[in-house]
Amino acid sequence: MNTAGDAVRVEHLVVRYDRTVALDDVTLELHFGEAMGIVGPNGSGKSTLLKSIAGLLTPARGELCVLGTLPRKLGAGAIAYVPQIEAADWSFPATVWDVVSMGRFPRLKFWQHFGEVDRRAVADALHAVNMFELRNRHIAQLSGGQQQRVFVARAIAQKPQLLLLDEPTTGVDAETEEALRRVVRSLVDDGLPVLMTTHDLERVGEWFDRLLVLDRRVLAVGTPAEVVESGAYASIREHTHTHGHARTA
Secondary structure, eight states, rough: OTTTEEEEEEEEEEETTTTEEEEEEEEEEETTOOOEEEEOOSSHHHHHHHHHTTSSOOSEEEEEETBBBBBBGHHHHEEEEOOOGSOOOOOOOBBBHHHHHTTGGSSSSOOOOOOHHHHHHHHHHHHHOOOGGTTTGGGSSOOOOHHHHHHHHHHHHHOOOEEEEESTTTTTTHHHHHHHHHHHHHHHHTTTTEEEOOOTTTTHHOOSSEEEEESEEEEEEOOOHHHSSSSHHHHHHHHHHTOOOOOOO
């Protein structure tokens, strides 16, 4: 498989849960320095695709090349995967600083201590998502939107080679969403490849370089302007408006 210029290459990917086909013959590529958005209805396989690329699921068929190799062969810290907020257990005793610091641990060798470079990376990540002032607060005391920001900050602090975001703007207010967008675009401008699922169809042109419409299969892919004109996008938009998502602080 030729991976020149590609951070991720997926070819004819099939993923099953028991007898249920979650992804059927999915093919896509993600370039370095590119943000690709994935939109689709609930149950369309968006999260399954991210988990497969992260190496958390084993495909039934197809080829998957991430950063030049199989995802499970990558070193610790190469991929930062931010799952949906409801997938996290926020009951364990930890502060915001503790959680974001966890993003640095994969980069430390067994003989290395958490040092000034790591502390600076954590602080910078918290500032990026406007959570530095709450760094000493217990994570269970945060709102859903604040918890989501902590998740993203942990991924930023990790300084990965590939960033996977599963609906990071769900449950956040407009100001936080814009802060996250600026962070993502800054990372992409620095060459980081970003793959992100979203239900927010209003600003895809501001977030992404390319957009993919998924409903177990790839229905459309191209620039946001191209995809917005497609019939596949129109059906997703209608579905999203019908089953709209609430936004909280």
